[in-house]
Amino acid sequence: MAERITCVNGQLLVSNNPIIPYIEGDGIGRDIWKNAQKVFDQAINLVYGGERQVAWQEVLAGKKAFEETGAWLPDETVETIKDSLVTIKGPLETPVGGGIRSLNVALRQTLDLYACVRPVRYFKGVPSPLKEPEKTNMTIFRENTEDIYAGIEWEAGSAEVQQVLDFLTEQMGVTKVRFPQSSAIGIKPISSEGSKRLIRSAIDYALEKGLTKVTMVHKGNIQKFTEGGFKKWGYELAQEEYADAMADGKLEINDIIADNFLQQILLKPEQFEVVALTNLNGDYASDALAAQVGGIGIAPGANINYQTGHAVFEATHGTAPDIADKNLANPCSVLLSGCMLFDYIGWKEVSELITEAIEETISAGQVTADFASLIPEKVGLSTSDFTECLLKKMRLAG
Numbered sequence: 001m002a003e004r005i006t007c008v009n010g011q012l013l014v015s016n017n018p019i020i021p022y023i024e025g026d027g028i029g030r031d032i033w034k035n036a037q038k039v040f041d042q043a044i045n046l047v048y049g050g051e052r053q054v055a056w057q058e059v060l061a062g063k064k065a066f067e068e069t070g071a072w073l074p075d076e077t078v079e080t081i082k083d084s085l086v087t088i089k090g091p092l093e094t095p096v097g098g099g100i101r102s103l104n105v106a107l108r109q110t111l112d113l114y115a116c117v118r119p120v121r122y123f124k125g126v127p128s129p130l131k132e133p134e135k136t137n138m139t140i141f142r143e144n145t146e147d148i149y150a151g152i153e154w155e156a157g158s159a160e161v162q163q164v165l166d167f168l169t170e171q172m173g174v175t176k177v178r179f180p181q182s183s184a185i186g187i188k189p190i191s192s193e194g195s196k197r198l199i200r201s202a203i204d205y206a207l208e209k210g211l212t213k214v215t216m217v218h219k220g221n222i223q224k225f226t227e228g229g230f231k232k233w234g235y236e237l238a239q240e241e242y243a244d245a246m247a248d249g250k251l252e253i254n255d256i257i258a259d260n261f262l263q264q265i266l267l268k269p270e271q272f273e274v275v276a277l278t279n280l281n282g283d284y285a286s287d288a289l290a291a292q293v294g295g296i297g298i299a300p301g302a303n304i305n306y307q308t309g310h311a312v313f314e315a316t317h318g319t320a321p322d323i324a325d326k327n328l329a330n331p332c333s334v335l336l337s338g339c340m341l342f343d344y345i346g347w348k349e350v351s352e353l354i355t356e357a358i359e360e361t362i363s364a365g366q367v368t369a370d371f372a373s374l375i376p377e378k379v380g381l382s383t384s385d386f387t388e389c390l391l392k393k394m395r396l397a398g
Contacts (some may be wrong), residue, residue: 002055005085005345007309012085014345016052021080025090026062027319028329033090035387036334039354042391047349057084061103062092073103078110081312088313088341090334091320104303104314105151108144111310113303114194115201116142118286118316119340125362126294127374136269136292141202142282143230144303146194149279153186161185190226190278192233199234201306202276203242207251213273216255217281230278231255258285265289290316297370300336302344311344313337327382330368332358335390357393361386 003015024033037056044053059077066072072095081087092103107113118140122133130136154161164185168174177183199216206214220228238246238253245251256264258281264271265288277285290299301316315334323329335358339351362371365378366389372380381389 004083005309007085010307010309012309012345014347016048017055018086018345019055019057019084020341021057021059021077021084021087023059023061023077023087023089023092024064025315025319026064026093027091027321027324029062029090029092029315029319030325031327031329031383032315032331032334035331035383036338038387039331039335039357039390039394040338040350043350043353043394044347046394046397047347047353052347059087061089061107066095073106078107081107082111082310085309086311086313086341086345088334088338089315091315091318093319105149107312108149108303111303111312112145112305112308113310113312114143114145115198115304115306116140116144116282116286117201117205117302117304117340118142118290119300119336120286120289120293122293123298123359123362125365125367126298127371128292128294130266130292133293136265136289138269138272138289139202139205139274140282140286140289141198141205141274141276142286143190143194143198143277143279145279146190147226147279148186148188150187150189152189153184156182156184188223188226190229192229195230195233195278196237197307199230199237199276200241201304202274203238203251203253204306206274207245209274211273212250213252213254213271215261215272215275216253217258217261217275217277217285218255219258219278219281220255221257227258227278227281234276261285262288265292286316294371296333297330297368298332298336300333300340302337302340304344311341313341313344327384328369328380329383330370331383331387332368353394353397354390356397357390360393361389 002017002019004019006013024030059080060068061073061077065074094102121137154164165180203214216231216234218227218231220231242251290296296317299316302311302313304311314337317333339354342351366381368386369380372378
């Protein structure tokens with residue numbers, strides 16, 4: 001009997017037949033999800049011999065939801081995701097006009113998915129601009145709910161921005177708004193609580209994986225109380241909760257200025273293992289790192305609340321409408337995000353089988369069009385043909 005996943009005292013309870021909602025996604029989401037589901041289901045069957053299986057439940061969001069229900073993110077979808085805890089999704093189109101600025105941000109805010117987790121590693125055979133892309137192997141923990149993504153801003157010339165400017169100048173004595181008549185204003189909240197829970201997640205992940213280094217990335221040399229607070233609160237947390245691990249040499253906490261980090265990931269990426277960043281810095285850095293190992297077409301991602309157990313695993317790329325429904329898309333981002341999902345629910349053997357199949361397939365030169373276009377005289381596989389290669393390799397391994 002299919003059952004929803006539950007969370008008790010921070011621990012997931014997962015049956016042999018969990019109900020997991022999925023959002024197909026817009027654009028190429030239609031191509032990648034149907035192929036990814038074949039891979040997921042075969043891997044589960046090969047590993048567990050029919051004793052376990054996922055009951056996939058489609059929920060609507062994005063353009064498909066709007067066309068069928070009139071809402072970009074229906075209440076029913078949000079409630080189902082809340083009740084089910086663990087969800088996987090394809091890319092979603094950003095609505096044009098008012099209302100929701102970003103469906104992805106809306107889900108993160110609504111479910112308080114405070115940790116954006118993105119492992120970054122290289123697969124042999126993927127074209128990369130680096131001479132030694134294999135040296136890039138780290139996991140990004142990006143704070144997901146604060147910073148400028150809180151969405152607190154006012155348009156230049158509006159009555160609201162004038163109220164803010166009046167308060168800043170008259171009540172707070174601010175004199176550094178250089179062009180007040182033409183300035184838009186945004187607010188950047190960063191809290192001790194929000195910072196500590198994100199950094200705690202990064203440290204716990206490192207200790208669980210047997211990794212030692214956790215690096216905090218910030219711009220505290222300029223933004224001393226927000227970005228600087230992130231750094232300060234991280235060191236406080238380490239002393240309060242992880243002093244024994246640091247004393248035993250199991251944990252090393254350090255920090256680096258954001259612009260220097262962007263240099264070092266090119267020059268010496270091997271010095272980083274687990275990295276904790278504020279929201280905007282994490283946005284920049286995670287995409288830059290994905291480019292180093294082949295692009296966001298192969299970059300997995302998850303948005304997690306480790307306290308409640310809620311997690312949304314997602315393809316990190318866009319909808320690519322120019323190739324939608326043409327069977328040309330690379331399914332690796334959603335596949336590897338699925339591997340993160342299976343790790344999260346404790347089905348590690350499934351994620352290992354899929355990851356090994358991806359490694360072997362790409363290493364053998366069997367790649368989709370996005371990678372083939374960067375390799376001289378290489379002809380790319382269709383989404384379905386690439387998927388068949390994975391299914392065959394899993395059958396041989398299983």
